[in-house]
């Protein structure tokens with residue numbers, strides 16, 4: 001401890017003292033390993049070590065006015081590197097919540113949060129259209145919807161982006177094809193399903209997050225299932241780690257289920273794809289939950305693909321900047337985006353497919369590929385899309 005607690009208590013409000021305790025800030029030894037690993041320092045003034053220190057010196061309301069609190073992607077690198085076991089970026093989420101409470105957020109953030117409250121999704125889409133994506137799936141007559149109380153092995157939570165965004169809908173459709181082909185006893189939730197709350201929490205709207213936790217827990221409690229499977233690593237992480245054990249059944253990312261199906265020979269990748277593929281680890285699957293091997297295993301089982309590795313991969317993977325609520329936060333930085341750096345790295349190593357396992361990674365990396373003008377030489381595809389091409 002480098003600041004005496006007593007001195008702190010003299011100059012801080014009780015709210016500030018509890019903030020310091022909540023994030024265990026007195027445990028920080030100011031070693032700077034967090035800032036040293038933070039990927040956004042190349043394009044932002046964000047200095048996470050400094051923020052941790054300033055929370056002990058300055059008033060939190062003043063700190064929350066600094067625009068760089070919105071630059072964090074919550075990639076988890078600082079938490080992995082912290083020798084004292086802190087989650088330094090959580091401080092920024094705490095500061096964001098002051099701004100949310102005051103209504104000092106970008107209009108895009110406000111609209112996303114309002115839409116989640118009103119419609120159960122951040123994209124301003126009506127709940128009644130949540131299942132529109134279930135039409136016209138190759139080889140599938142009807143997507144199975146689970147009935148409360150009726151037993152299924154796999155209950156699927158489809159991410160809001162996968163059921164409304166035309167670029168991401170193919171992931172949902174291909175997951176259905178995989179489940180049908182492998183003979184999985186599955187069921188989707190359908191119209192009653194709501195946002196998981198992951199980005200709500202990252203944007204600092206704690207009250208709305210708690211409401212979603214309560215509602216979703218009640219919803220899941222009405223179903224009889226063995227495992228909950230998610231398409232997005234963000235939903236997966238939130239249900240698995242942030243619902244305070246309210247979900248008692250195992251929560252899986254789709255890549256874990258598909259790897260299991262291939263291993264058990266229930267799903268046999270039969271067709272062939274040509275090319276050099278490099279896998280981009282989504283932060284919320286890899287750095288946050290140590291799911292590194294299953295996506296690589298699936299890609300390795302697709303005949304014809306040569307699997308390459310980024311120099312910055314697994315725990316050292318470079319963030320695409322799609323997490324941490326950043327899908328709704330405009331960045332002021334004019335520096336090259338991390339997703340563009342990632343695509344340049346992929347091109348340099350000769351990859352013609354960048355494989356992902358996350359809707360946000362797919363959107364950010366594909367956009368970066370277009371900005372860089374690489375469409376002629378390469379493509380970005382989710383593993384579910386690659387599987388869909390050979391089923």
Ligand code: SF4
Nearest residue numbers: 028029031032034082
């Ligand atoms: S890595 Fe941990 S201990 Fe070191 S400065 Fe950052 S928060 Fe403090």
Ligand code: SF4
Nearest residue numbers: 038072074075076078
């Ligand atoms: S979570 Fe990632 S982007 Fe945010 S402060 Fe930590 S290292 Fe930087």
